Amino acid sequence: MLLGVIADDFTGASDIANTISKGVAPAGGLRTAQFLGVPKGAAAVDIEAGVVALKSRTVPVEEAVSDSLRALKWLLAQGCQQIVFKYCSTFDSTRIGNIGPVGEALAVALGAKGVVVCPAFPGAGRTIYMGHLFVQDRLLNESGMQNHPLTPMTDPDIRRWLALQTKATVGHIGLATVRKGMTAVSHALATTDDTFVIVDATSDEDLITIGSAITDHKLVTGGSGIAIGLPNNFISRGLASGNFGGQVGVAGPEAILAGSCSGATRGQIDLHKENHPTLAIDVDKVMSGATKSDDIVEFIKLNNGKAPLAYSSGTPDEVCQMQAKYGREEVAAKLDDFFADVARKLVQSGVKRLVVAGGETSGAVVSALDLGALTIGQEIDPGVPVLVSHGDQPIALALKSGNFGSPDFFTKAIERLNAK
Template sequence: MVAGMLEGGGVSCPVLFRPEAGAGDGAGALIAAARSRTVPPAVALDEIALWHDRLVAAGCARIAYKACASFDSTAQGNIGPAADLLAERAGRRPVLMSAGFPRFGATVHQGYLFYRQRLVSDSIKRLDPLTPMEDPDLVRHLGRQTPHRVGLVGHLVLRRGVVAAEEALSALAAEGVGHVLLDASDDGDVAVSADLAAGRDLPVVASDPLIVELALRLCPKGTAEAPAAPPHGPVAVLAGSTGPVVMAQLAALAHPVLTLDLLAEGDPAALVARALDWAAGQGGSFAISTATDAAGLALSQGALGAAGAARRAEEVLGQVARGLHGRGLRRFAVAGGETSGAVVAAIGLGSARALPEGPLGLGECLGQAGGGPVWLFLKPGKLGGEDALLRAICHGEGRAR
């Protein structure tokens, strides 16, 4: 999504899925698509450090860590440790932090996180299977993840402009604050925060809007080589997210849907084989899903643990994607951020070019895997209307809906 917004703003922005992947010529920004959100902090920090060094070696003058718009994490989460790592590498504090994505209904006001006009603790985000957001006070929430004090520059300051924000930031820095959260009540807050960040060479840990606005201010514009032409053929929808949003999107499909029960087979390989056999009998686009309702989620988590259930779903759908790709399928629509990472890794995609915002919104990209082009639509599980996956199939097949 970030790369698509930058490409639409005139900044060439390849997405790298593996540290050894080539960035190509003419890039104004690079995105490292790491999978550090839900792994143990020590593992996450190793991966972030590896990518940090790779990006510095590639010539990136500023490094920012992108978190989910709702800063999904627990008290043992990785956002605070990631911010501390960036501060240590840069040798500078405070770290500028910003959550929210006003365009999609995620906002931060006076340090409190709202999702779709409700406190995040009263929203569907409180039910996330791995990172339930139970505390809307982000200053307090982030303070549990780092030994450094977290301060706040709120909306009432940001609405007065960048000079007032500079003064507030300087005062907090003089107090020894290690991290400063910036409100994102609306796009105006984000714009002032981006001006503030552009004028200060400080580490940044933020969600999509601030990352994009900062990059648009700092990165050179220009065009790189055009992405590969999209391949032809049916679309495979792979849905590993869970909850009411993705369940409604699957129900709206006018295509065959296979729902896999993670507990039905003792060996995940048997689930993969069953899915591939089923897919071989389909004459067009289809969906394979591990999505379930709250009762089904409770059963799988009770048997496998929250992390175990999530990892099994990712493993199964990743291997299904590999099998489908090996049989010649080249178009994938994936629901769920962690599932997207598993699919990309399984099919061996090293890098991709995101497409500017189009009929599907953001999340469309093209890459090369196995010697040929691959089209992907990667979307967060909890975003999009009920027809989001249906539109992805229609668009992927090259027909209007």
């Protein structure tokens, strides 16, 4: 294994696994596998990039650091020459972490400084300019992320936000330097005294420049976009041959579960409702126990073949009301357990194609299913690939971050998960 990734949630892990597997033409990407949690044994010898998916974005800081260091130890034991700490392209974190503490712990463990911090993902509308993070044409704190139920992002200045989370120093490399090319970026990183360096990027070409400049860096951090240029570093040195994600899938019954409250997911649900059976999950009834996981499973089974969708994606006001009534952590934990139980029962009942929207929901679902290593297939939409678990009962998955995907993502994903 050449490249190791520690991802702080499951949808983000799929996102960067897709990026690494796809690579950049004409060289292509790396043979990539996604692991759900830290594996107990060694990886297959033909895997060139391994992505360890953790559920560490919103857990207590100490737990996030401990889990990430365990993942680091395993990846280094597989022979990884470079480590990527992958977090969301909207830098989802609170004022105390977890991005800063995890990044700092990894930097200390690897003896790294001048560590790139670049959540940019231009293909999904995330760019960094003058150290500020934009979503499309809006600053991060005006994009809807300020209403996130667990990690409200109220400051677009990534330098300032990261500095709140770490004792390490935070620097900045502006777009003008990036546009001068890899030599300029490499020199700026080599001569800095800062542990972390926010690097501007507004295009994929910027990310490729940054990737070329960090060939020998032990640690890189960012969104999935930062990995665009990394496969070619290994391919150009003859360490990897180049690979493109193939078309894989599984035939069989399908289900869609949505636990994201993002505007993009709510819009996708509204469009799906027009032609497919949908079921709104009443969070109040889930909290009280009036709605059971069996109710959702029965709805899905009754609508087999029609791309049925069950969702708990409320508006910001509705989310606030539930959090005020029951507590933020209590609502999140209850819904995670609920969706996990639904998914487990769906798979037991024969569902073979499963689409999940929302990072926390995806984490709960795949943790419950215990699927092992996942093969990376074709891209459904930017940042969202087909994933296939190869076991006694193969399952095809699509794990979508809340803000990702085109308006018709759900119907497109169900189709792409099908074996051709």
